[in-house]
Amino acid sequence: MCGLKIQSRRIIRLIWLDCDISMDEMQFLESVYELAVSYLEDKGTLVDYQNFDSLEKITDTKLQVGPMPYEEILQDIQHYLKYCVRTNQSGFMNPLWGGINTVALAGEFLTSLTNTSMYTFELAPIGTVIEKSIISKMLGYVGYPDGAGTFTTGGSNGNMLGMLCARLKNNPVGMQTGYDNRNLVALVSEESHYSVVMAGNVIGIGKENIISIKSDQFGRMRADALAEEIQYLKAEGKEVFCVVATSGTTVKGSFDPLKELAEVCFRENIWLHVDAAWGGSALLSSKHTHLMDGIDLADSVCWDAHKMMGIPLICSSFLVKDESILARVCNHTKSAHYLFQSEDRTNDLGHYSLQCGRRNDALKLFLAWRQKGDEGWSKLIDSYMESADYIESKISHHPRLELVSPREWTNICFRYTSEVIDENTLNKELRKRLMQNGSFMVSKAMIDGMYIIRLVISNPEITLSSLDHFIEEVVRLGEEIEKELPHR
Ligand SMILES: Cc1ncc(COP(=O)(O)O)c(C=O)c1O
Incomplete structure (x- = not known):
C-alpha cells in the first residue's frame, strides 16, 4: 500500500x-x-x-x-x-455575506501560500501592481480619479480611517502636536453602524461626541435635521469636523441622501465620509447605482468586497478623494528607515496604511473581478435585488407575516404576527428554532420596540425555491410556537 x-x-x-x-x-x-x-x-x-x-x-x-x-x-x-456554520449554504442569510466565490477562494489560498506583507514593493512586487490596479478600479466607481486607497481590516477600520482623515483636514498640525479633542463632534445617522461610535472612543473624541441625526421613515439621515444640528452645535461652541453617512444601513439597508448631505457639508466645510461597507456594491449595477448618487461629492468611503461581492473575509477597501490626506494620516517616514528604503514612495503601499504587516487582500478580489468582469458583478447585484423583490412580495402578501420597514436594498425586516401571543417573544423563539433546526440562519434586530427578523440576500446559493422553503418553515414554526407557548 x-x-x-x-x-x-x-x-x-x-x-x-x-x-x-x-x-x-x-x-x-x-x-x-x-x-x-x-x-x-x-x-x-x-x-x-x-x-x-x-x-x-x-x-x-x-x-x-x-x-x-x-x-x-x-x-x-x-x-x-x-x-x-456552513456559510456557503442557501439557508445562510444572517450577516451581510455568504456563499463562496471559488476564484476568490483560490486567491485567498494563494495569499497565504505566498505569505508576504504589502508594505513595500520590494516584498510584494506583483501584489503591489495588483493592489494599485484594483484600488484604481474602485476609485473609478466612486468617482475619485485622483484619489488613493488601501485595504483595511474591515469597514469598522475604514470608518475610523475616514474620521482620522477628517480630523487631519480640520487640524493639519494636530498630528504632530496632539489634539485637544474636547470640542470636536462627528455627526452620524441614528441608523449608523456601531463601529462609528467605537471610532469616537479610539480616536479620542469620546462616544458622547458622536451625535445621532434623525432619519426619515425609510431610515435615511435627514439633511434638514443635519443642517439644523450643525447650527445648534456651532452656537454651543462645538466644532463639527466630520459627517458619517451610510450607504446601506445594517438593519434596514437604507441609503442616506448623499447629494443633499454633501451640499450641507460643502457649505459648512465639513468632511463627508460614507460608510458604504454594505451598500457600496450598488455601484456595480447600472440598475441600482442611483442609490449611491452623490458618492463622488463625498471625501472618503469604505466599501467591503467581503460583503455583497462574496469575497472571503476580510476584503475591505478605504478610498479617499485627496491622496495627500491619506498619505499624511499614515505618515511615518522618519521613524521607519529600516523598512522603507525606496526613493519612490508611491509604490510602497505602507505609506497609505495604518498597518505595518498587511495581508494581500487585493489578490482574491482581483482574480474574482477578472473572472466575472464588470458585467458579472452587475448581474450578481441585480439577481440579489430580484430575489429580495420576490421574498418581499411573498411576505407582504402573507396574512401572518408583516414587513416592518420599507425596503431599499436586500435587507428584509419582517415579523410573524399573532393575536394570541406576545409577538416579541414569538419572533425571538422563532428565530432561535430556525437556527437550532439547522436549516436557516437569519438575524434579529429591534425596530420601534419590535423584535424583528432580518434576512439579507447576499449569498449566491439562495434561490427562489430556497426562499419559498424559508417562508414555509417560518410559518410552520410560527404556528407551532403559537400552540406551545402560553397565550396572553
Ligand atoms: C453599515 C456597516 N458599516 C460597517 C460595518 C463593519 O464592517 P466590518 O465587519 O467589515 O468591520 C458593517 C458590518 O456589518 C455595516 O453593516
Whole structure:
C-alpha cells in the first residue's frame, strides 16, 4: 500500500476506517483539499447546533507538549468542519455575506501560500501592481480619479480611517502636536453602524461626541435635521469636523441622501465620509447605482468586497478623494528607515496604511473581478435585488407575516404576527428554532420596540425555491410556537 501513490480520496477513506498510515506533508495537503471539496459538495445541515458546554466537551483542545501525527490533525479538521456554520449554504442569510466565490477562494489560498506583507514593493512586487490596479478600479466607481486607497481590516477600520482623515483636514498640525479633542463632534445617522461610535472612543473624541441625526421613515439621515444640528452645535461652541453617512444601513439597508448631505457639508466645510461597507456594491449595477448618487461629492468611503461581492473575509477597501490626506494620516517616514528604503514612495503601499504587516487582500478580489468582469458583478447585484423583490412580495402578501420597514436594498425586516401571543417573544423563539433546526440562519434586530427578523440576500446559493422553503418553515414554526407557548 505505502509503495503506491496514494490518492487523497483513498487516504480519507483510510482515516475514516482508522487505518494506521503515515502521511507526509503533500499527502496531508491533498487530504485537506479533499475534505474541502466534500465541504463544498455537502448540501446538508447548515449547522449542527450545540451549546458552548457540549461543544467544548466533545472538542479536543489540548495543546500537548510533543508533536501530533498528521492523521490526527486531519481528524481535528474534520471535527471543525462538522461543527462550523456552513456559510456557503442557501439557508445562510444572517450577516451581510455568504456563499463562496471559488476564484476568490483560490486567491485567498494563494495569499497565504505566498505569505508576504504589502508594505513595500520590494516584498510584494506583483501584489503591489495588483493592489494599485484594483484600488484604481474602485476609485473609478466612486468617482475619485485622483484619489488613493488601501485595504483595511474591515469597514469598522475604514470608518475610523475616514474620521482620522477628517480630523487631519480640520487640524493639519494636530498630528504632530496632539489634539485637544474636547470640542470636536462627528455627526452620524441614528441608523449608523456601531463601529462609528467605537471610532469616537479610539480616536479620542469620546462616544458622547458622536451625535445621532434623525432619519426619515425609510431610515435615511435627514439633511434638514443635519443642517439644523450643525447650527445648534456651532452656537454651543462645538466644532463639527466630520459627517458619517451610510450607504446601506445594517438593519434596514437604507441609503442616506448623499447629494443633499454633501451640499450641507460643502457649505459648512465639513468632511463627508460614507460608510458604504454594505451598500457600496450598488455601484456595480447600472440598475441600482442611483442609490449611491452623490458618492463622488463625498471625501472618503469604505466599501467591503467581503460583503455583497462574496469575497472571503476580510476584503475591505478605504478610498479617499485627496491622496495627500491619506498619505499624511499614515505618515511615518522618519521613524521607519529600516523598512522603507525606496526613493519612490508611491509604490510602497505602507505609506497609505495604518498597518505595518498587511495581508494581500487585493489578490482574491482581483482574480474574482477578472473572472466575472464588470458585467458579472452587475448581474450578481441585480439577481440579489430580484430575489429580495420576490421574498418581499411573498411576505407582504402573507396574512401572518408583516414587513416592518420599507425596503431599499436586500435587507428584509419582517415579523410573524399573532393575536394570541406576545409577538416579541414569538419572533425571538422563532428565530432561535430556525437556527437550532439547522436549516436557516437569519438575524434579529429591534425596530420601534419590535423584535424583528432580518434576512439579507447576499449569498449566491439562495434561490427562489430556497426562499419559498424559508417562508414555509417560518410559518410552520410560527404556528407551532403559537400552540406551545402560553397565550396572553
Ligand atoms: C453599515 C456597516 N458599516 C460597517 C460595518 C463593519 O464592517 P466590518 O465587519 O467589515 O468591520 C458593517 C458590518 O456589518 C455595516 O453593516
